[in-house]
Amino acid sequence: MAEPVKVAVTRAAGPTAYSLLYSIANGEVCGNQQPVALALLDSSSMLGVLSGVAMELQDCAFQLLQGVTVTDRDEVGFVGADIAVLLDAVPAAQDGAEPSDLWKANVRRFRAHGRALDTYAKKSVKVLVAGNSANTNCLVAMISAPSIPAENFTCLTRRDRDRDRDQAFLHWEAPVIRAGARTFPNSASVARATCDHLCAWWSGTKQGEWMAMGVVSDRNGYGIPEGLIYPFPVTVQAGRWHIIPGLVLPPLLRQNMALCARELLRERDRALASLVNSHL
Numbered sequence: 001m002a003e004p005v006k007v008a009v010t011r012a013a014g015p016t017a018y019s020l021l022y023s024i025a026n027g028e029v030c031g032n033q034q035p036v037a038l039a040l041l042d043s044s045s046m047l048g049v050l051s052g053v054a055m056e057l058q059d060c061a062f063q064l065l066q067g068v069t070v071t072d073r074d075e076v077g078f079v080g081a082d083i084a085v086l087l088d089a090v091p092a093a094q095d096g097a098e099p100s101d102l103w104k105a106n107v108r109r110f111r112a113h114g115r116a117l118d119t120y121a122k123k124s125v126k127v128l129v130a131g132n133s134a135n136t137n138c139l140v141a142m143i144s145a146p147s148i149p150a151e152n153f154t155c156l157t158r159r160d161r162d163r164d165r166d167q168a169f170l171h172w173e174a175p176v177i178r179a180g181a182r183t184f185p186n187s188a189s190v191a192r193a194t195c196d197h198l199c200a201w202w203s204g205t206k207q208g209e210w211m212a213m214g215v216v217s218d219r220n221g222y223g224i225p226e227g228l229i230y231p232f233p234v235t236v237q238a239g240r241w242h243i244i245p246g247l248v249l250p251p252l253l254r255q256n257m258a259l260c261a262r263e264l265l266r267e268r269d270r271a272l273a274s275l276v277n278s279h280l
Contacts, residue, residue, distance in 0.1 A: 004035040004066040008081040008121075010113070011088035012040035013049040016130070019191035020085070021053065025062040029083075029198045037067040041077040042088075074116035081121040083202075085194065086113055086141065089131030103133075107274045110137040114144025123148055126201055126239070129155040130194055135214055135229040136267040140275070142216070142229070151241065154201065155214035156193055157231040205236045213241055221245050224257065228264045 007024050009017050021038060023029060030036055038057070040050045047070060054068040071077045078084060090105045110129070117125060125148060129138035134155040142153040200211050210233050217230040220243055224230050234241040249257070 002033070002035055004037040005030050005082045006037045006039060006080050007083040007085065008039040008041060008077045009085045009087065010041045010077075013042040013046040013053060014087060015187035016087055016190045016194070017085075018053065019188050020194055021057060022060070023191070023195040024198075025057055025060070025065045027064050028195055030202050032064070035064050035066045037069070038065065039069040039071065039077040039079075039081065041071055041074065044072040047072055074113060075120055078113075078116050078120040081117070081125050083198065084113075084117060084121060084125055084127045085198070086110070086127065086129045086137070087131055087194075089129070089133060089137050091132055103270065104274055104278065106133055106137055107140055107271050108278070110140040111144045111275065114141035117141065118145035118147050121148070125152060126198075127153045128194065128197060128201075129153070129214075130190060133267065135231075135264055136271050138214060138229045139227075139268060140271050150216045150218070153216065153229070154197070154241070155229055156190075156197060157212050157214055200236050201241065202239065204238065205234075210235050210244055215241055215243070222247075222249070222257065223254075224261050225265060228261065228268060230261065230264060 007029070009021065009024075011017055012021065017040075021040070024036055024038065027034065027036075038054075040054060042050050050070040054070050057065060057068055069077065088109065090102045090109070117127060127138070127141060127145075127148075129141065131137070138153050138155040142148075142150055145153075197211070197213065201213075205211060212231050213234045214229050214231050215234065217224045217228040217232075218226045220226075220230070220232060222232070222243075224232075232243045233247070234243055236242070
């Protein structure tokens with residue numbers, strides 16, 4: 001039997017992870033011949049819940065599941081990780097919390113994740129970020145892990161106020177549109193989109209098929225500033241994504257893309273300033 005692929009999932013006691021973990025364990029992500037080992041990460045207060053989730057997974061007797069680790073520490077959960085799914089963004093709305101505090105909390109969290117991945121995960125690790133401010137959280141993790149290639153960091157396309165612009169970006173003629181074109185009304189559909197994203201990234205897109213993926217914008221060919229995590233149409237071969245070149249874009253779409261890029265630039269600058277000012 002092949003060596004198991006280690007998949008680390010943060011906020012693993014949450015509803016999105018609960019749906020996703022079973023898809024990983026039954027072979028939907030890495031294939032029905034590839035063993036997997038899961039590392040479930042969450043806060044110390046959720047370790048009891050995580051232990052229950054681990055017992056449920058083991059009771060299912062998935063043939064491909066070779067082990068489950070439960071932890072509240074990145075330096076344990078990320079050791080040797082082949083895939084890291086970061087689901088623990090601070091939600092946009094929390095009672096009594098100032099927006100600036102939520103922003104700083106996300107920057108701190110994904111700075112810590114990036115550093116731990118840089119130290120403990122495999123250099124080939126594939127990192128997927130989902131949740132509020134996924135683009136910028138992914139960017140923070142990426143710049144905090146300089147020894148891991150930038151192209152190994154991706155995110156689900158943006159949600160909430162930017163979702164319509166991301167969907168407009170996908171309305172080009174193409175044979176198939178995959179996970180990035182979805183809306184995400186609940187945890188189950190976020191888990192489904194995450195599973196589809198990971199499956200395509202791991203196994204590749206089929207001939208004539210493409211998907212939307214938030215990826216580093218360097219050398220994108222569409223006039224989007226470099227140094228962002230931005231949604232582009234991509235194909236994937238041998239575990240590497242490639243932005244589809246040369247698509248003809250209508251003026252309104254270009255305008256919406258520029259607007260999205262400006263907002264992401266503001267978020268990036270704010271995140272970088274927070275890193276400097278907080279000495280993170």
